[in-house]
Amino acid sequence: MKNSGFVDRIDLPIDRIPSRWYNVIPDLPRLPENYIDNSTGEPVTQEYMERLLVKALAAQESSMERWVAIPEQVREAYKLWRPTPLVRAVAFERELGTPAQIWFKYEATSPTGSHKLNSALAQAYYAKRDGHTRLVTDTGAGQWGSALSLACKLMGLDLLVFMVRASYHQKPYRRYLMETYGAEVRPSPSNTTDFGRKILAERPDHPGSEATAVSEAIECVYDDEGARLSVGAFSNHCLLHHTVIGQELREQLAQIGRTPDFLIASVGCGSNLGGFALPFLEDKLNGADITILAAEPEACAPLTHGEYRLDFADAGGRGPGVYTYTLGHDFVPPPIHAGGLRYHGCAPLVGLIRHEGLLDAVAYPQTEVFDAGTTFARLHGYLPAPESAHAIRAVIDVANECTRTGREATIVFNYSGHGLLDLEAYSRYNAGLLRDVEEEDFAAPSMEALQV
């Protein structure tokens, strides 16, 4: 029966915040491949991992424990916004005229506006507990950087963020947010590392990239015994922490007596899809008819257009080598507004389930994505991040197929974050200026434009 309102909502009480994270590795049809130390070509050693990462996180990376207890202080911090609502997009269903029900897990209620805080709090907690004094990380558009900035402030750690230089100057709001939380934010390339100075010497107007930012972050970690690298996606431990999303979702769907037919999320590296969908993987392996669907940008779609092979995790090959879907570590994604989806590869666990035939993928050009995001915002008010709008675009196709076949499916997507700090991109869309691949506006800015 259709509801005449705008939304329905299933909330969970605060004491239903999950008490443990779900580790999918023991349930996978086969184990992930080892990480490779690029300097030796051999599997990485424990020493290698613990010099780069916080000890507890390095251990989680290859843990075979199915359930990992969430430390009490992290669970206390989750009370800042969790559990998140499960919302039924009634007006969207009506607009599409579909017999399907469309629900979304609304992760945008976190103080920093996205799901990223789930793992940021865990990473900062373990870093503090294991005696480190500082984390170093990289960020593009800044969703991860702002989440980790808050987490480090709450847990009592210093944080250094290398932010892609063009974003540092052109998209300053998330930088301001990081600074308000007390983090030090440097544009990358910077003149504070050997690597940064090297590429600035070659090209003084270098606008930066994720690759330069990670390389500078790793260099800072090796220069400071008390520091460790923190990553906002990619790693197994990061996906592990985000499984609070899928666990809450299971309980919320059970309350309304439904099981998901489609689980849809955008994928840049895989942190939001992983946390949202991996807790349902065992059901699928046990025969449940669940389609897990990754929505990628057409401009950078490793799951749709890439291949599964060993490749570097970062452009310079300073991090480990991994098996996953990749477009090649030297692929430079064209400039699009969904900054969180501009990675050449994806998380090894996401690549693995794709390789095993457990994950579907589809790619969309950004004009279609902003069209979907704007439609959604006008029906419900919630303005999606460009990343989340990819999932919404995919939902339209799935719902329309349900209309064609008359299937009363349950479609659930992950609303990973809000787009309030991405309004510049929406303004371009509103003005009819958005193209599928931006050029001039995102070209390397001059030193003058960068105010350096």
Added chain:
Amino acid sequence: MKNSGFVDRIDLPIDRIPSRWYNVIPDLPRLPENYIDNSTGEPVTQEYMERLLVKALAAQESSMERWVAIPEQVREAYKLWRPTPLVRAVAFERELGTPAQIWFKYEATSPTGSHKLNSALAQAYYAKRDGHTRLVTDTGAGQWGSALSLACKLMGLDLLVFMVRASYHQKPYRRYLMETYGAEVRPSPSNTTDFGRKILAERPDHPGSEATAVSEAIECVYDDEGARLSVGAFSNHCLLHHTVIGQELREQLAQIGRTPDFLIASVGCGSNLGGFALPFLEDKLNGADITILAAEPEACAPLTHGEYRLDFADAGGRGPGVYTYTLGHDFVPPPIHAGGLRYHGCAPLVGLIRHEGLLDAVAYPQTEVFDAGTTFARLHGYLPAPESAHAIRAVIDVANECTRTGREATIVFNYSGHGLLDLEAYSRYNAGLLRDVEEEDFAAPSMEALQV
């Protein structure tokens, strides 16, 4: 007993969204004075009110019904985010070392980020129901404008927003949000009204003000039989709609067995204080020891520094005359970042309870306000709007007084909205550039700077 975490939270289930608004007028110690038609000096007629306002809202303005049923469609729309959480700021208590408990009603979870949507939805609903085709409004920083833009889109109405011209160009994110929701936004002064053309002819680089925006909005209403004026604060009906805040708060406090000793909110015109605190006025009149405290900006503090008298509601005297606390309708507030608090007067109901000795008031300079807001953000992650940060600044003084006297008081403040679209101001604070009264940066921009 102190909690060791960051927050506690009291949520209400979705079916506890209030079903009626509370109208304080019948419970006041005396009735508000009549509005005055400035062209006659006499009380306004029903005809005058209904030409300016939506008929149902004009009726609510002087209603003596204690309870007003919330229309089903408005209550359905409230499900987009209501009920809002009541959050205990445990980390803030710990930081202040106070024996008091500090709670806040977290209105920032609305899709547009503030409490303003409570009334916007009601106003758009009645406008549509009463056969109007368009609303016209004014907005400064844009919290009201973005809420009404969404409400009009949801209810199926056109909306024209006059946005103070300097904000239109210098603070574009809320403008982009309004446009994404489909509203037409014009800078004020504009060349689309007689009044706008008149003041542009006198001063081509006029940066605009609330006064110019209201005057242009009223002119457009009189030029279009299908249009009505919508106001985001000031009016009795606007405060009425916001009483969902205080009603939910009563229920949440009852759940933890507490009654409020201090109810604290910022006041520009009074919509957030009114909705939050008026539902507790009867308790106070019946002898409960409740202090209701308004936090104002030192730069524009009618309750603290103004006088209670008949004055114009708008600078040009085109709207009605009212009795309230005012700094004079020709007072031009110095430029501060809390754009929502820059009004020369306050809502008549708020003025009346102040005049009757039922409301305390205190004023703070903006550097202290941003210091309080930043401290709060670093303890809990929630970045307050500059308006809400005034309430937080007042909480510090009250909590410190409790520390001095050992009083285990219950302090509750209204967190009226988030500051994610105000990050430019936080960045100035972080950089040590913020002054109590800005000058150069907010001076009338040149035509060139405005890109007109």
